[in-house]
Amino acid sequence: MKKLFAEYYxxxxxxxxxxxxxxLIVFDTNVLLNLYRYNDDxxxxxxxVIKFYKERLWIPYQVGLEFHRRREEILRKNAxxxxxxxxxxxxxxxxxxxxxxxxxxxxxxxxxxDIKKKVKRCAESIAKSLEKQGREHPxxxxxxxxxxxxxxxxxxxVGNDFDEKDLEALYKEGEKRYANKIPPGYCDExxxxxxxxxGLYGDLIVWKQTILHCKEQxxxxxxxxxxxxxxWWDKKEGKHSPRKELIKEFxxxxxxxxxxxxxGRFLDYAKRNKELKxxxxxxxxxxxxxxxxxxxxEYNSIRTxxxxxxxxxxxxxxxxxxxxxxxxxxxxxxxxxxxxxxxxFRQSIDKLGGFSEVQRRMQEMSALASVAGRMNLSxxxxxxxxxxx
Numbered sequence: 001m002k003k004l005f006a007e008y009y010x011x012x013x014x015x016x017x018x019x020x021x022x023x024l025i026v027f028d029t030n031v032l033l034n035l036y037r038y039n040d041d042x043x044x045x046x047x048x049v050i051k052f053y054k055e056r057l058w059i060p061y062q063v064g065l066e067f068h069r070r071r072e073e074i075l076r077k078n079a080x081x082x083x084x085x086x087x088x089x090x091x092x093x094x095x096x097x098x099x100x101x102x103x104x105x106x107x108x109x110x111x112x113x114d115i116k117k118k119v120k121r122c123a124e125s126i127a128k129s130l131e132k133q134g135r136e137h138p139x140x141x142x143x144x145x146x147x148x149x150x151x152x153x154x155x156x157x158v159g160n161d162f163d164e165k166d167l168e169a170l171y172k173e174g175e176k177r178y179a180n181k182i183p184p185g186y187c188d189e190x191x192x193x194x195x196x197x198x199g200l201y202g203d204l205i206v207w208k209q210t211i212l213h214c215k216e217q218x219x220x221x222x223x224x225x226x227x228x229x230x231x232w233w234d235k236k237e238g239k240h241s242p243r244k245e246l247i248k249e250f251x252x253x254x255x256x257x258x259x260x261x262x263x264g265r266f267l268d269y270a271k272r273n274k275e276l277k278x279x280x281x282x283x284x285x286x287x288x289x290x291x292x293x294x295x296x297x298e299y300n301s302i303r304t305x306x307x308x309x310x311x312x313x314x315x316x317x318x319x320x321x322x323x324x325x326x327x328x329x330x331x332x333x334x335x336x337x338x339x340x341x342x343x344x345f346r347q348s349i350d351k352l353g354g355f356s357e358v359q360r361r362m363q364e365m366s367a368l369a370s371v372a373g374r375m376n377l378s379x380x381x382x383x384x385x386x387x388x389x
Contacts, residue, residue: 035146
């Protein structure tokens with residue numbers, strides 16, 4: 001029985017150690033791109049770990065292609081973030097105070113105009129600080145040391161691309177897989193439709209190229225991805241584990257084993273080697289980037305134009321106070337045991353067509369708390385949709 005359903009059984013510690021000693025190590029595109037999102041110390045420690053395993057590194061052609069295609073986009077976004085944040089803070093802070101002028105216009109002791117001036121000065125001060133930080137931001141477009149490191153580490157360790165005939169066959173297979181929610185990649189169906197078939201089926205290409213190479217080399221693999229969508233991971237009660245279908249497909253096609261980690265888990269395991277040092281500070285930084293970027297893609301990337309009706313439809317019968325509390329906390333605590341109705345929340349999203357569809361229609365979910373505050377929706381929602389305790 002265990003042989004037939006091996007994907008449901010945990011590997012022994014002995015087998016895990018054996019894989020760590022002998023397997024290929026493959027990084028997904030998002031892991032390499034996240035090097036541009038870490039601070040200098042974290043990046044340096046991460047690259048040292050990668051260098052330690054240099055002789056066993058390999059990446060699919062698709063990963064190399066996506067890395068080079070998306071790298072400049074991230075660099076420009078990082079460089080622009082200072083001015084975008086300054087503008088957003090000024091608009092939101094001053095706007096929030098302005099929206100209260102009518103409510104407190106007749107108050108004998110509160111001067112909203114005075115508060116507004118102070119808030120405006122505060123926003124201007126922050127903007128000047130951000131402008132200074134922006135000038136000090138490294139110009140990676142002209143001198144990219146991160147690119148140099150990645151190039152040196154992976155030189156001669158990139159797989160061959162599929163030919164056009166193989167790609168067309170894979171696109172047809174991908175269409176059927178996505179329709180039947182077979183991982184990986186189906187969560188990207190609506191977000192990446194405009195990126196062409198190569199972009200739409202990028203995760204599947206990465207997966208297939210990895211399987212083919214490991215089969216040819218008769219090698220097990222440690223696959224590291226910072227994509228935390230449901231087409232890679234089973235998520236239950238705030239915990240996640242690799243999709244069983246992926247483990248089975250890899251084993252059936254290669255006869256080998258696969259370990260799937262995110263960057264934090266990979267480094268945490270790698271640091272058991274006494275020759276490697278990975279600080280808790282680095283692990284915390286990686287966790288922060290992972291959480292804000294993709295750990296709860298269903299929540300922190302949902303987009304729409306907010307209205308009382310859409311919020312009521314989305315969140316009833318969820319306890320609004322519970323949701324609002326969660327939005328003011330760090331995303332790292334999102335979905336823990338203090339959010340007992342997480343499953344109901346997911347079901348509500350599913351009824352709207354899934355997270356990908358909601359992502360297309362929603363603004364950053366982090367904006368919900370401030371918007372809801374201005375619209376005073378908390379009381380309205382509870383009045384219109386009484387929640388049974």
